[in-house]
Amino acid sequence: MNDKSLNDKLKRALAAEFAPPEPMRKREFLRKVRGEGVSSLGFVLIQLPYIRKRVWLLSLAVLAAGVWAALRTGPASVWAASALMPWLAVTAVTENTRSAACGMAELEMSTRFSLGSLTLARLGTVGAVHFVLLCTLSLVWGGDGISAVRAGIYILTPYLLTLCLGLPLTRKTGGGWPCFGAAALVSGVGLFFRGVRLYEPELVKYWVLAMALMALVAAAEYKKTIFSKEALLWSLS
Amino acid sequence: MNIEEQYDKIYRYCWYKLKNREAAEDITQEAFLRLLNSGGYRDTGRSLQYLYTVARNLCTDEFRRIKPDLLPEEVPVPGPEEKTVTSMVLREALDELNPEDRELLLLRYVNGVRMSVLARLYGVSRFALYRRLAGITEALKKKLGGSEFLE
Numbered sequence: 001m002n003d004k005s006l007n008d009k010l011k012r013a014l015a016a017e018f019a020p021p022e023p024m025r026k027r028e029f030l031r032k033v034r035g036e037g038v039s040s041l042g043f044v045l046i047q048l049p050y051i052r053k054r055v056w057l058l059s060l061a062v063l064a065a066g067v068w069a070a071l072r073t074g075p076a077s078v079w080a081a082s083a084l085m086p087w088l089a090v091t092a093v094t095e096n097t098r099s100a101a102c103g104m105a106e107l108e109m110s111t112r113f114s115l116g117s118l119t120l121a122r123l124g125t126v127g128a129v130h131f132v133l134l135c136t137l138s139l140v141w142g143g144d145g146i147s148a149v150r151a152g153i154y155i156l157t158p159y160l161l162t163l164c165l166g167l168p169l170t171r172k173t174g175g176g177w178p179c180f181g182a183a184a185l186v187s188g189v190g191l192f193f194r195g196v197r198l199y200e201p202e203l204v205k206y207w208v209l210a211m212a213l214m215a216l217v218a219a220a221e222y223k224k225t226i227f228s229k230e231a232l233l234w235s236l237s
Numbered sequence: 238m239n240i241e242e243q244y245d246k247i248y249r250y251c252w253y254k255l256k257n258r259e260a261a262e263d264i265t266q267e268a269f270l271r272l273l274n275s276g277g278y279r280d281t282g283r284s285l286q287y288l289y290t291v292a293r294n295l296c297t298d299e300f301r302r303i304k305p306d307l308l309p310e311e312v313p314v315p316g317p318e319e320k321t322v323t324s325m326v327l328r329e330a331l332d333e334l335n336p337e338d339r340e341l342l343l344l345r346y347v348n349g350v351r352m353s354v355l356a357r358l359y360g361v362s363r364f365a366l367y368r369r370l371a372g373i374t375e376a377l378k379k380k381l382g383g384s385e386f387l388e
Contacts, residue, residue, distance in 0.1 A: 030240060
């Protein structure tokens with residue numbers, strides 16, 4: 001009971017049987033419609049200036065602090081970079097709450113692009129920049145006794161954990177402050193347990209496992225966050 | 238969504254419903270304009286369902302507004318004299334199906350609309366749609382019995 005129930009010859013014959021005469025105004029219409037449209041890249045570029053400057057400034061500050069700490073203390077103090085990352089994740093999560101926090105959600109939902117598309121473009125842009133930043137920090141922290149990949153795992157895991165906690169919290173409360181609490185918790189736990197062999201080589205496999213799990217949860221939370229904006233749009237229309 | 242490809246498909250669907258090029262093209266363009274002005278539908282992956290629903294409703298309105306016999310007669314290409322015997326056999330077999338079943342064949346096998354979209358469009362479950370399509374194709378094959386299409 002699928003497409004195979006009709007052979008290709010019969011499908012072609014059906015297509016010929018249902019063939020309409022050539023449309024007369026198709027090209028003109030498509031030219032007009034495409035002229036009014038915006039490509040995906042163009043859409044992201046339009047959104048770029050609307051991402052708050054503090055997001056970029058805080059990201060740069062985290063990068064600068066990470067590089068400074070790496071140069072000053074060396075790879076053995078990778079826990080410091082690990083404890084910094086939740087604050088980077090906060091900038092990504094709170095960007096998502098901007099419309100609601102500024103009382104603009106209603107207005108954004110009535111505009112040309114849906115709030116879900118705006119959120120996807122902004123979170124995607126901030127996420128891509130953070131990915132580059134995390135890779136840079138991993139390379140900086142990698143060195144004697146600790147590889148760049150291992151440093152990357154220590155750096156990425158708390159970032160993802162903060163996303164996993166922060167996204168549902170901001171979705172439920174509509175504000176960015178609970179995310180700061182989540183970041184403080186993750187950062188504090190990292191700092192508190194730094195002395196109890198949390199960053200020892202034999203525990204790396206558990207870090208990898210945790211990172212993979214959190215990557216999946218974070219992806220699901222991103223999806224839920226985008227769809228929650230669309231659900232809001234549908235319920236208002 | 239490839240607008241150019243979908244334009245052809247929606248136009249084919251409208252032409253099938255109305256058998257009038259001008260009206261079919263007007264409705265095709267109207268359906269696309271409505272889609273482009275409805276950001277919500279465009280972004281939720283239900284564009285096709287929206288397009289077909291709008292096109293179907295507009296075709297029904299047009300059909301009611303102008304009596305079918307008042308619409309200028311347009312003959313599809315190729316003309317009857319150019320048709321091969323096998324295509325005439327197919328035409329006869331299709332004529333014996335009811336209009337709704339013919340429409341379903343067009344949407345599924347010519348326009349290639351996904352089952353999930355068709356199920357939402359017709360407001361039935363996928364399973365019910367599978368069964369109905371199986372019945373239609375079975376009936377079509379029976380009517381074509383022994384023709385070269387079944388080789």
